[in-house]
Each structure stands twice: as C-alpha cells, then as structure tokens.
Amino acid sequence: MAQSPITLRSADFAAWYQDVVLQGDLAEPAEIVKGCMVIKPNGYAIWERLQRELDDRFKATGHKNMYFPLLIPESFLKKEAEHVEGFSPELAVVTIAGGKELEEPYVIRPTSETIIGHFFAKWIQSWRDLPMLVNQWANVIRWELRTRMFLRTTEFLWQEGHTAHSTHEEAQEEVLRMLDIYAEVAEDVMAMPVIKGKKTHSEKFAGALHSYSIEAMMQNGLALQAGTSHDLGQNFGKAFDVKFQSKEGQLDYVWQTSWGVSTRLIGGLVMSHSDDKGLVIPPKLAPVKSVLVPIYRKDDEKGAVLEAAHRMAKDVGAEVDDREGHNPGAKFFHWERRGVPVVLELGPRDLAAGTIVLKRRDTGAKEPIPQSELKTRVDATLDTMQKDLYAAAKQRLKANTVVANSMEEIESILRDVTAEKGGGKFVMAHLKDDAACEVRLKAFKATVRNIPQVDEYDGPGKCIVTGETVDRRVVVAKSY
RNA sequence: CGGGCUGUGGCGCAGCCUGGCUAGCGCGCUUGCUUGGGGUGCAAGAGGUCCCGGGUUCAAAUCCCGGCAGCCCGACCA
Numbered sequence: 001m002a003q004s005p006i007t008l009r010s011a012d013f014a015a016w017y018q019d020v021v022l023q024g025d026l027a028e029p030a031e032i033v034k035g036c037m038v039i040k041p042n043g044y045a046i047w048e049r050l051q052r053e054l055d056d057r058f059k060a061t062g063h064k065n066m067y068f069p070l071l072i073p074e075s076f077l078k079k080e081a082e083h084v085e086g087f088s089p090e091l092a093v094v095t096i097a098g099g100k101e102l103e104e105p106y107v108i109r110p111t112s113e114t115i116i117g118h119f120f121a122k123w124i125q126s127w128r129d130l131p132m133l134v135n136q137w138a139n140v141i142r143w144e145l146r147t148r149m150f151l152r153t154t155e156f157l158w159q160e161g162h163t164a165h166s167t168h169e170e171a172q173e174e175v176l177r178m179l180d181i182y183a184e185v186a187e188d189v190m191a192m193p194v195i196k197g198k199k200t201h202s203e204k205f206a207g208a209l210h211s212y213s214i215e216a217m218m219q220n221g222l223a224l225q226a227g228t229s230h231d232l233g234q235n236f237g238k239a240f241d242v243k244f245q246s247k248e249g250q251l252d253y254v255w256q257t258s259w260g261v262s263t264r265l266i267g268g269l270v271m272s273h274s275d276d277k278g279l280v281i282p283p284k285l286a287p288v289k290s291v292l293v294p295i296y297r298k299d300d301e302k303g304a305v306l307e308a309a310h311r312m313a314k315d316v317g318a319e320v321d322d323r324e325g326h327n328p329g330a331k332f333f334h335w336e337r338r339g340v341p342v343v344l345e346l347g348p349r350d351l352a353a354g355t356i357v358l359k360r361r362d363t364g365a366k367e368p369i370p371q372s373e374l375k376t377r378v379d380a381t382l383d384t385m386q387k388d389l390y391a392a393a394k395q396r397l398k399a400n401t402v403v404a405n406s407m408e409e410i411e412s413i414l415r416d417v418t419a420e421k422g423g424g425k426f427v428m429a430h431l432k433d434d435a436a437c438e439v440r441l442k443a444f445k446a447t448v449r450n451i452p453q454v455d456e457y458d459g460p461g462k463c464i465v466t467g468e469t470v471d472r473r474v475v476v477a478k479s480y
Numbered sequence: 481c482g483g484g485c486u487g488u489g490g491c492g493c494a495g496c497c498u499g500g501c502u503a504g505c506g507c508g509c510u511u512g513c514u515u516g517g518g519g520u521g522c523a524a525g526a527g528g529u530c531c532c533g534g535g536u537u538c539a540a541a542u543c544c545c546g547g548c549a550g551c552c553c554g555a556c557c558a
Contacts, residue, residue, distance in 0.1 A: 005491090014552075031549060089556070111558090144557060145481060152557070213558095225558065262558050295517055329518035336518090347517055357517080420552080445554090480558095 006337070008276050013220040014148075014420045020270055021149050023337045024279030028149075035147035035154030039263070042338060043150075045287030046266055047157065051137065053189045053284075054159060054261065057181045063133040063161060068115050070139075071106035076114035079239040083113065086206020090142040108141045113207065113232070113258055116162045117240030124164060124254060127246050131174070132164040132254075150267030151224070151480050158262035164242060164254040168233070171255035175231045178259040179212045182227035190265065191282040191390035192216050192272045193397050194226055195426075195475060197450030202435040205258075209233035215449040215475060217397045218271035221417065221424020223449045223479035226268050229259035267480075272393050273362070279339030280362055282389050283382035290318040290378055291340050293331045295347030309346050312356065312371065316378045318344060336361065341385055342378055360385055362392075401426040403457065403473070406464050407440050410476055415444045417478050428473040430461035437465040441476060449475040 005023055007015040021027055026043030030036040039047065055065070071094060078084045087110050094106040109115070116134065124132060137159050147153050161178060165171040179196055186194045194214035204211035208230040216226045236242070237253035245251055273280040283289055294309040296302040306322060313320045321331045328345065335343050345357040345366075355368040358377060362385050369377050404410045404427045417424045431437050431448060438448055455472040463470050 018551080029550065034549070086557090140558090142557070145555080146553095146557090148551095156558070158558070228558070260558070264558055293517095297516060327516045327518090327520060329516085329520085332518050334519090345517065349517070418553090 004276070006276060006278055009219065009422070012420045013422045016276070017271060018149065020274045020279055024270070024274075024339055026150070026266065026270070026279070033154075035144060037149050037153050042287055043266060046269065046281065046285050047263055049285045049287070050185070050189070050265055051159075053185050054181070057185065058135050058161065061177060061181070063135045066134050066136055067138070068112050068119070068136060070109055072109050072112070072115045074105045074107050076118060077107055079114065080207045080235055082235075083207035087111070090144060092141050092143055109138070110140055110142045111258075111260075112136060112138070112160055113162065113236050114240070117236045117242060117256075120164050120254065121240045121242045124242055124244050127166050127244055130164060130166045130244060130254065131170065134163065135159055135161045148267075150263055150270070152264070156262050156264065158260050160258060160260045163257045164237070165256070166244065166246065166254065168255045171257050172231055174257045175212060175229045175259070178257070179214065179227070179229040182229070182259075182261055183214050186214055186216065186226055187390065189282070189284045190269050190272070191386055191393060192226070192268055193390065193394045195450065195452050196454070197452040197475065199450055200433045200438060200448045200474070202438055203448060205230045207232065207235050209235065213450050216268050216272065217400060217424075217426060218268070218480070219396065220271070220419060220422030221400050222419055223424075223426065223475070223477040224264070224268045224271070225449070225479065226265060227259070227261040230257060232256040232258060273389050274339065278337035280389070281339035281341065283341045283386045286339065286341050288319055288340050289382060290316060290342040290344060291335045292318045292320045292344040292346060293328050294320065294322055295328050295345060297348070301348045304351060305346060305348065308351060312344075312346065312374055316375050318378075342381055362389060397426070400424070401428060403427075404429045410441070410446065411444050414446045414476070414478055419480070424478050427476040428457055429476055430463050430470050431474050431476070432463040432466050432468055432470050434466070437463065440465060446476050446478050449477050449479060
C-alpha cells in the first residue's frame, strides 16, 4: 500500500513514461487494434488546447482549414518517385469495399501531399490563385513496426499544412514561418525548448527538396522530432501537374510546402516535465489548472468548509474535489498523478486563520496564503510555474549538450545511451551533410537531428569524417 | 518484420515445470460503520469465456500446434 504505481525514471525511463501516461489518464493502448491507442479525456483536452494554440496562429498567418478524403487512390502515391519509396512500406491499403474487390485499391492516407496536389491542379490556374494556403486537421495511418503511445502509433492525429506559391523564395519563407510558429508553440505554450534546424539530405521528408525540424530533448537525453516543415520545391507540382500562368504570361509549376505536428507533441510534453510522482502539465495546457481539496472532520466543520471551498474555487476557476469516501491524502495523490499545476487545501485551521494552502505541482512547495490574495497568488503561481518549467527544461538541454571533435568521441558519448537507461546528449560536431558520413553514426544508432538555424558554437570547421570544411556544427543524438 | 519476455475478476500477480477437488492472493469496487492537514480501519458482499482457435487426454489455466495482442531489443519512421 502507498507504493507508487510509477516506475522511477532512474530505474527504467521507458517504463516510467508508460506509467505516467497511464496513471495520468492520458491514454491507453487500444489492444484490439494493433499499435493504436484510446486517447482519454485528460489527454484529449491537452490536444484540444494545442490545437487551439496552433490553429489560431495558422489563421493569423492566412491559412484556411479544409478537409480532404481519408482514402487516396493508390496510383497517386506512385506519382512522386521518392514519396512512394518512402511511404509504401508503411501503407494500409483498402482492396475490398461494398463486398467487391476494388478496381484500384485505396490507401489510407499516411499524409496528404498527393491528394491535395491533385486538387491544387484543379484549383490553380493563375498567379492570382496563389499563394494557396491550406491546413487540414486529420488522422493518418502509418503501419509502423514499433509503436509507443503518443510517440509513434499506427494511427495518429495531426495537422498538415499544404501551400502553393508562385516563387521558390516565397515558399521558403513559408517553410520557415511555420517552423517558427511550431517553435513558438513548443517553447511558449509547452515550455519545451527546441532547436530549429535543417534536416540532412538523408533524413529529409520523402519527396521534399529540404526539410526543417524542431528537435526537443527529453529527460533521458534522447531527441524528439517535434515538428517538421518541408520545402517541396516543384516536385509535387510536377508530379500532379500543378501549373499556373505568371504575370508575365509564362506557364510554370507551383512551389509547394507542407508542414505538420502531431499528437506526438503530447509524448514530448510528458517527457519534458513530468517526474517520478507522475504527470506535470504546464499551466497553459493543463485541462484543469487548479483543484481545491476541502478538509474536515465533523459535520459542522464540513458545512462551513464546503461552503467556503466552493465560493473560493469559483473565484479562481478551481475544481472542488468534494468526493465522499476519499480522504485528503488520496485526493492529493490523485491530482498529483494527473499533473494539475496547483492544488489548494482548505480546512478548519485555514478557516480560523483566514488562510488557504497553495501547493505547486512542479516544486511540491506548499504554502499558506491569505484568502484575500488567493486569486492573485494562484494566477502568479501558474505564471511562474510556466516560466520555471521552461527554464528547467532549457537548463537541462544546455547541461546535456556537448561538443565533440571526432567520431570516436561522439561514439564514446552516445554508444551506451538507451531510452531506458538514459544518459543521452546532444553532441555538436562538424559533419558534412552526406549519407556516407551519417552511416558512421548509424553504427551506434545515432543520427544527425538537424543542422541548427542559429549557430551557437564556433562557426565553420573541418568535417570529422571527410576533413572538408563545413559551415557549422550539427546536432548528433539518439532519438525516438 | 526478426529475437526475447508476457497474456489468469477492473489493476498487479501466484498457480503451469510435474494435467486432477469449489482457480487463489493483494489492491480496487459495492454496502454499512469508522476515519479525514499526503494512499484510514473494520465487517459483509459482488465480480472469472484462465487471450483466441485447434489438438492430445477419462480429465487442460497447466502439455502440443497455430493465431492475436502488449512490453523490451533490433531493422523502419511524425
């Protein structure tokens, strides 16, 4: 009894993650459908908040939401050579419908570049039709061989932005604009610091000219690709014949972009802030920001406490946990596991003293405060907690980022790192954007996460494999 | 998709090797009392296709074959 249902991070980080997701009531494996999960109210509410934060920013930058079919004619996937090569191993295909074998199978979308390309071709004729700025909130299916809740599930929820532009420059601006929005939501809303950068050629999206990502560091030091933004060039424009006539009267293919974030963000959120007691949710995303636990012994106390509890809770927008049959301790544990940022305790002692006890989820600090200051103190605490969580995550990122100047050095740092044992680092090294160089990392299961947009290190240097001069250090890490 | 581990009331497990009575235990759940500032205590109760299918046997949770699902490791990826 009273033993924590959550594995310690230090004992097994992967088991800890699973425990936190389960105990925090975010989701559970669907079991009857391989690799899929049921997202529960506490998890879905976080997703809804993320959606709101993202969607507002998409709209503010001129994008409109649309919805495209879940099923895509199989032939569409094959129109872009790299794209089909990248995605075909993980497609789910519908071959029978209405009891009959289909003439042409449909694939369940793994992403929608192809079907959207088809419609772009229909809708775009003139430079006046551009830019076309579309976003879709949807589910997709990728038949992944290994799944983990939120981080990689067979079906997942995401948004995919798809845009078409008349010039490459404009498309490139779009790609970076959306990358910035992702970084802003990650840092300001999720309190999760990220590194913005460009993917290497071998890590880019199948069919893109260039891909960009935001990479976050989890508490075990592993990297998580938290969002991607792709410069598709004219690849899909050519594959789907999306042409427009320019002001000068010339016919040209459009320049496209696509960008997405998924429910994976919730996994990142968990692994950024949560602790051995369970979930920790930054206030800006918390479905329940504060809970008030009333405490009483006798019936006469109960009446007075509950009356005051409901009145004060209303003032601060807190939920009152007035469930009978659970003592306060049990309630504290309940809300702690669910990551509620602030828990308030109100009992007879407080009523007598005119105080109420305020407890922060992240630090565990507990403090009696005057009831008259409740609203301002709760708001201030939520605000501080949001900032502190970011600062702590940022500090961890810094502390676990190291510089290396040889392949041997990188290997010695990363070789024994696993998701369970942790100890991961971001290793900054000069390395050429070349598959032949990255193969050396693959030997110990590390990858180039990205080439940072902003160089915070020592600028150009010699590639540790080829000796050629490269522009800046890249992020090498093990990742999810 | 290859390797390993696992699947038994809601949850966590024991039993399986060496087949045999009514399938146990802890937690949770229900009811009542009690307790209440970090998982109260007592009592009575409810709850089971032993993952699924087939086989061996007088008899299968237990042995054999096949499948499904979960977790971990690898290869593949948001």
